[in-house]
Amino acid sequence: MSFDFSRSHFDLFAQPELFQIDRAALDARYRELQAQYHPDRYASAADIEKRLALQIATRINEAYQTLKSPLARGRYLLQLSGVETQEETNTAMPxxxxxxxxxxxxxxxxxxxxxxxxxxxxxxxxxxxxxxxxxxxxxxxxxxxxxxxxxxxxxxxxxxxxxxxxxxxxxxxxxx
Structure with missing residues (x-):
């Protein structure tokens, strides 16, 4: 089982690194990845493969949750651009x-x-x-x-x- 954990969430879901996403394509890709890497598919595999499948499924779920939420997606795009949102430390607002x-x-x-x-x-x-x-x-x-x-x-x-x-x-x- 091979999986590149260094890929961005956008790359993982075959989406361009833009705020606007194709939600139908995102959902379809999520189902495809879940079918491919769901831990239940590896129930009879060796322990190392079970752990890897769980780590992959966790990464897929995290990436999906990030991309489907406009707030999380915006935050992630800023992170990819090297910008911290400072949500915890900067409460100054207009x-x-x-x-x-x-x-x-x-x-x-x-x-x-x-x-x-x-x-x-x-x-x-x-x-x-x-x-x-x-x-x-x-x-x-x-x-x-x-x-x-x-x-x-x-x-x-x-x-x-x-x-x-x-x-x-x-x-x-x-x-x-």
Missing amino acids: MDFLMGQMEWREAIAEAKASQNVEALERLNVELRGETDALEAELGALLDRAQYEDAAIAVRKLRFMEKLDAEIGNAIEAALF
Whole structure:
């Protein structure tokens, strides 16, 4: 069994190193790789082959999860370009974005306190629209090699991801 662990996620999935990907081709290649390297296919093989199959399957899953998520894909493209997103250390954001975050949190808190599922679902739809727009902006920034601005977009998307989780948790709490 041969597998080159040094290949990029894009190379592994036969995708160009671009933000925009062919999702159908990505999914098809994932199923193909899973069929070829799934550890169950090596259940009766020697221990070393079993371990290798598990390592390969893990790498395939990691690469697939990275490429199918716009945020993770953007982060990975920046990493390939040698740019750190500094998500853990750089929380500086434009003032208008921070003000927007405060407004989102207030709206979520109000809807959550009143257990207003409809309001939470409306917020979720609005957030999805803003997230989609920010993901498109990230793609354009990466395509133009504006990596520092793209890193800021990744940090913004991380905030949006947290808001999405907060809304989801609030909906779940209101329903149960």
